[in-house]
Amino acid sequence: MQIRFGKRKKIQFTDRSHPPMGIISAILGGLSLATLIALCVFSGEVRGKAGIFVGVIGMISMVVSIIGFVLAIKCYRKEEIYVVTPTIGSITNGLLIIVYFLLLFMGVL
Secondary structure (H helix, E strand, O other), X not given: OEEEEOOOEEEEOOOOEOOHHHHHHHHHHHHHHHHHHHHHHHHHHOOOOOOXXXXXXXHHXXXXXXXXXXXXXXXXXXXXXXXXXXXXXXXXXXXXXXXXXXXXXHHHO
16 A cells, blocks of 8 residues: 655555565675675785685685575565565675686686
8 A cells, every 4th residue: 555645755554574584695795795806806916826715715705605695595485575685685696606606616727
């Protein structure tokens, strides 16, 4: 049910809410993206000789991204939710998983 006041304001009466797992998924995606960018910048600063420490942090970040993707997928099963945060989380984490696996396989080859 929507009540409009002119063209600008509207009030919605609904039982929908943002799912907590979707919010956590979006936050984990942002955290994983920030970690990837920071690791790439750091590795570039030391000209590729960052060591095993950066690789371990990258693998942990990949696991965080996988967890965020799973949380986002679980949110789609619920009813009466806003799908904005699960969508942001699944797209961000899904793309990051692809990037992490590409980086992993490029490093192995």
